Amino acid sequence: MPRKHLVASQTYKKQQNNAKIWQKLAKEIKVAAKIGGPNLEANPRLKAAVDRALQFNLSRESIAKNINGSNKDATDMVDVEYEIYGPSGLGIIVHALTDNTNRTISNLNGYISKLRGNLAKPNSVKINFEQHGIIHTNLNNYQEDQMIELLMEYELIDLNSDSDGYEIVCSPKSYYDIKNCLEKSGFQITHSELKLDPLLLIDLSTEEQEVFSHFLESCENDDDIQWVVANNNPY
Structure with missing residues (x-):
C-alpha cells in the first residue's frame, strides 16, 4: 500500500x-x-x-x-528579464512574461532574499553567456564525416555523436537553416532549442547548491517566470 x-x-x-x-x-x-x-x-x-x-x-x-x-x-503581457548574482558569484538570468511587473519583481525579490543574492545591473551577468542552437537527431545512417559535409556551409560550432544520434551545436543565425536541412535529409529531430550557455562555470558548495535548488523550484512554480539559466557547475 x-x-x-x-x-x-x-x-x-x-x-x-x-x-x-x-x-x-x-x-x-x-x-x-x-x-x-x-x-x-x-x-x-x-x-x-x-x-x-x-x-x-x-x-x-x-x-x-x-x-x-x-x-x-496576450494584450497586456510584456517580456522582462532580470540578472541576479547568487552565492559564490553565481550568475543567474530570469526571464518572465507578465501583465504585472510589480507583482513579478516583488515575488522574485522574495526568492532572491532566500538565495542570499542580489539583483545585478543589466548585462553584467548576461555578458558571461553566449547563445547557441542545440539540435539532437537520430543517426539516420550518417557517418560523422558525412554529417560534417552535409552541414559545412552553416555556422557549426560543435558536433557530437553516440549510439543514439547526433548533438549539433550551432550559431543562432544558422539554427533554423540547419533544422530545415536535417529534416529535408530525412533526420528525425528529437530535441532542439536556442539556449544561453555559460562561458564560465561556478562551483557551489553542497549547502549553496541546496539553496539554489530551492530558488529554482520557486521560479518553476511562479506563473510569471518562463525560464531560468545559471552558470553553476552541474557536476
Whole structure:
C-alpha cells in the first residue's frame, strides 16, 4: 500500500509539472504570435515556441488555439528579464512574461532574499553567456564525416555523436537553416532549442547548491517566470 501511494503521488506530481510547463508554453506562444504574427515561417520566436511545445507533447489543437487567441489573451503581457548574482558569484538570468511587473519583481525579490543574492545591473551577468542552437537527431545512417559535409556551409560550432544520434551545436543565425536541412535529409529531430550557455562555470558548495535548488523550484512554480539559466557547475 505505501508503495502504491508513492507511485500515485509521483504520477500526480508529474501531471502537475506537465500542467505548469504547458501553461508557460501556451503563454509564450500567445505573446510570440501577438508580437510577430501567426505565420511560423515569418516569426522565428513563434516557430521556436511551437517546436518546444511539440517536444513537451502539447497538442497541435492547443497550439492552434493559443495562436488564434493571442490578440485577446496576450494584450497586456510584456517580456522582462532580470540578472541576479547568487552565492559564490553565481550568475543567474530570469526571464518572465507578465501583465504585472510589480507583482513579478516583488515575488522574485522574495526568492532572491532566500538565495542570499542580489539583483545585478543589466548585462553584467548576461555578458558571461553566449547563445547557441542545440539540435539532437537520430543517426539516420550518417557517418560523422558525412554529417560534417552535409552541414559545412552553416555556422557549426560543435558536433557530437553516440549510439543514439547526433548533438549539433550551432550559431543562432544558422539554427533554423540547419533544422530545415536535417529534416529535408530525412533526420528525425528529437530535441532542439536556442539556449544561453555559460562561458564560465561556478562551483557551489553542497549547502549553496541546496539553496539554489530551492530558488529554482520557486521560479518553476511562479506563473510569471518562463525560464531560468545559471552558470553553476552541474557536476
